[in-house]
Amino acid sequence: MINKLYSLFPPFLKRFAIFFHRTLRLFYFNLTKKKSYKNCSSISQKVFEEFNQSRHYGPLKEICYAPHTSMFFSRSGLVSPCYASYNDNSSHISKNSIKDIWFSGSINEIRKQHSTCDLSISCGFCENLLNSASYKTALINKYEHYAFSKSKYPKIMEFELSNKCNLACIMCDANLSSSIEKKEKNEITENKFYKEKFFEELKEFIPHLQLAEFTGGDPFMIEEYYRIWDMIVELNPKCKILITTNANTMNPRIEELMNKHKNLNFNISIDSLEKENYEKIRVNGNFDYAIKNIQKFINYCKKNKTHLNILVCPLSKNAHELGDFVNFANKNKICVYYHTVIKPKELSLKYLAKDELIRIINNLNTYNFPKRNQKQIINKQNFENLIELLKTWAIDSEVKIESEIIEEKILSESELIDLLRTRVNEVKPEFLNKFDDLLKEISKYSNFNIILDKFFKLSDEIFFENLKNKNFKELIEICKTIK
Numbered sequence: 001m002i003n004k005l006y007s008l009f010p011p012f013l014k015r016f017a018i019f020f021h022r023t024l025r026l027f028y029f030n031l032t033k034k035k036s037y038k039n040c041s042s043i044s045q046k047v048f049e050e051f052n053q054s055r056h057y058g059p060l061k062e063i064c065y066a067p068h069t070s071m072f073f074s075r076s077g078l079v080s081p082c083y084a085s086y087n088d089n090s091s092h093i094s095k096n097s098i099k100d101i102w103f104s105g106s107i108n109e110i111r112k113q114h115s116t117c118d119l120s121i122s123c124g125f126c127e128n129l130l131n132s133a134s135y136k137t138a139l140i141n142k143y144e145h146y147a148f149s150k151s152k153y154p155k156i157m158e159f160e161l162s163n164k165c166n167l168a169c170i171m172c173d174a175n176l177s178s179s180i181e182k183k184e185k186n187e188i189t190e191n192k193f194y195k196e197k198f199f200e201e202l203k204e205f206i207p208h209l210q211l212a213e214f215t216g217g218d219p220f221m222i223e224e225y226y227r228i229w230d231m232i233v234e235l236n237p238k239c240k241i242l243i244t245t246n247a248n249t250m251n252p253r254i255e256e257l258m259n260k261h262k263n264l265n266f267n268i269s270i271d272s273l274e275k276e277n278y279e280k281i282r283v284n285g286n287f288d289y290a291i292k293n294i295q296k297f298i299n300y301c302k303k304n305k306t307h308l309n310i311l312v313c314p315l316s317k318n319a320h321e322l323g324d325f326v327n328f329a330n331k332n333k334i335c336v337y338y339h340t341v342i343k344p345k346e347l348s349l350k351y352l353a354k355d356e357l358i359r360i361i362n363n364l365n366t367y368n369f370p371k372r373n374q375k376q377i378i379n380k381q382n383f384e385n386l387i388e389l390l391k392t393w394a395i396d397s398e399v400k401i402e403s404e405i406i407e408e409k410i411l412s413e414s415e416l417i418d419l420l421r422t423r424v425n426e427v428k429p430e431f432l433n434k435f436d437d438l439l440k441e442i443s444k445y446s447n448f449n450i451i452l453d454k455f456f457k458l459s460d461e462i463f464f465e466n467l468k469n470k471n472f473k474e475l476i477e478i479c480k481t482i483k
Helices: 002-007 010-032 045-054 098-103 106-114 124-131 141-148 178-185 198-208 221-234 252-260 275-281 287-303 324-332 354-364 373-397 403-410 413-427 429-442 448-455 460-468 472-480
Strands: 068-073 079-081 156-159 209-213 240-245 264-269 308-312 335-336
Touching: 010 275, 045 124, 068 098, 079 106, 098 106, 098 198, 098 240, 124 429, 124 472, 198 221, 209 221, 264 287, 275 287, 324 335, 324 373, 335 373, 354 373, 354 448, 413 429, 413 448, 413 460, 429 460, 429 472, 448 472, 460 472
Parallel strands: 068 156, 156 209, 209 240, 240 264, 264 308, 308 335
Antiparallel strands: 068 079
């Protein structure tokens, strides 16, 4: 595995080796003018060739290595190569074995789709990013580090088996937090699909893994994960474990895990470095306790030479702190990454007034960060990428998808469809195929444009819940009641 070989190099040699490797691949690609795909279907040959030349290791054979290297297990029981590709076509763990899903099920079907560069059926999220030339932000990039693996088994498994969580963050929802689910629905959905058979089947796959990722909810509150961690310790202690946590849980079992397994890595979700603001954003959270636990995780990673990152949701509530996270990360010799937050709209920076967004950008531009080591370089680059994203939003701020804007002017049928498609792609990209089915259904109606227009007046909750369940006729009936 070439990525394993690179990991043995010191940072400056690793960068040189990757640069040299990439240069050779680009030279060969341009010398032979070799085309990986003769018939690109959902993206153009030109887009694919441009993307291929932009890749970290240079041009590669496959458009995406997720279906060749990765399995994502969702809370709903659907299994896919990554979190953005599961949909109604995905194999379900209650009806299929892990082995069948990997070798002959829906993941194998995605491999076939990708053989003709077709991302339209299951991979609309990355398809749209590639077609808009946003190559560096495509999820595809995550998996190319495993592109040179020759194993027939997956090298990555991502687990999102439960939403059990002790926090009710203001930007989160019931799907990712049991605390919010309990508040909204007065119930908590228990694990229905991952039973004894699943854990037995995992034993065949764990020895082949290089990376096992755990999200939630909060992984430290999810009982099933402790069992999987014990299996990894027993069957494949060299496997890298990546845990995304809010750092509001610490108990003897976690400490025991940290003593037993020396390859734990952490993504820490934290959205404020101010106690009062932190506890307003991360409802039920304890700032002092979280900082104390973060320090424990930092000490563990330093001792075992593993990695810890902080993950930040840029919000209207913490915009004044976004630069402070870089200082915090640099001080602790860790990396900071910024999520792209587009909902809820009242918290997203994307939907701020243009003047306010420009004020935030100007404030962020006053920061000047050092680049004395690799982590500082990464942090500075991530911060600059955030600023560039905000600049793009500022430019686009006058064409936001909001009902009052739609009402002010008459839009063509194609413009309405484009705006709706953008809304679906931003909020629920995995529903793009269902959106196309919805368009087919409403095209039968003579008042097609009126129905399209009224979709903008529906709340996200109503629109996407009915879209999810394909309640197209019910959606149309709801639209008829809107004046």
